[in-house]
Amino acid sequence: SQQGEEDPQALSIQEGENATMNCSYKTSINNLQWYRQNSGRGLVHLILIRSNEREKHSGRLRVTLDTSKKSSSLLITASRAADTASYFCATDNPPTRLTGGGNKLTFGTGTQLKVEL
């Protein structure tokens, strides 16, 4: 089953605007990662935030993590047409007796971002 669920499923904005995507998850995590996928291509890693971190920045990207609400957000500031892509969150969960081994990522369903000129 999918651990992460992104919201919204699709987002359309104008170039220069900010884009915010949210991810909710169900069980405890070691870390949460955000990936980007251009249409028909592989995924590219954007940023990793550990469970003991609350906020992280990388260029125009800002990620927050609220473990009490089991949610994360990805903010892209001053968006560009080249930011058009799908964005996925992925959680790395510690192993449990129910799920067995850890050491694997569980991906959400993604947010499709379209940035228009």
Added chain:
Amino acid sequence: DGGITQSPKYLFRKEGQNVTLSCEQNLNHDAMYWYRQDPGQGLRLIYYSQIVNDFQKGDIAEGYSVSREKKESFPLTVTSAQKNPTAFYLCASSISPGLNEQFFGPGTRLTVL
């Protein structure tokens, strides 16, 4: 250039045939993964390998098989037992299992005719 490659980019197969998708990495990564992506969906884990000669089933392993005889190679066989094999298949690797980012190949789009 270091990276992870998948071949072929597009693959067509008749029903009832097995087909093997290639995944090679020269990043010296221990862990490798196979995912399936259906249109408009996220990634689902098929199999993963944390070290050579070892692999574990993911969430949707039925109808698939893998091998990990070499560190740099992790081929995926889609067998005739897989009921709905048409999908986009992505291979990934990471330095070690768990906490590290995964590096993805460009994907193979498999279509069953």
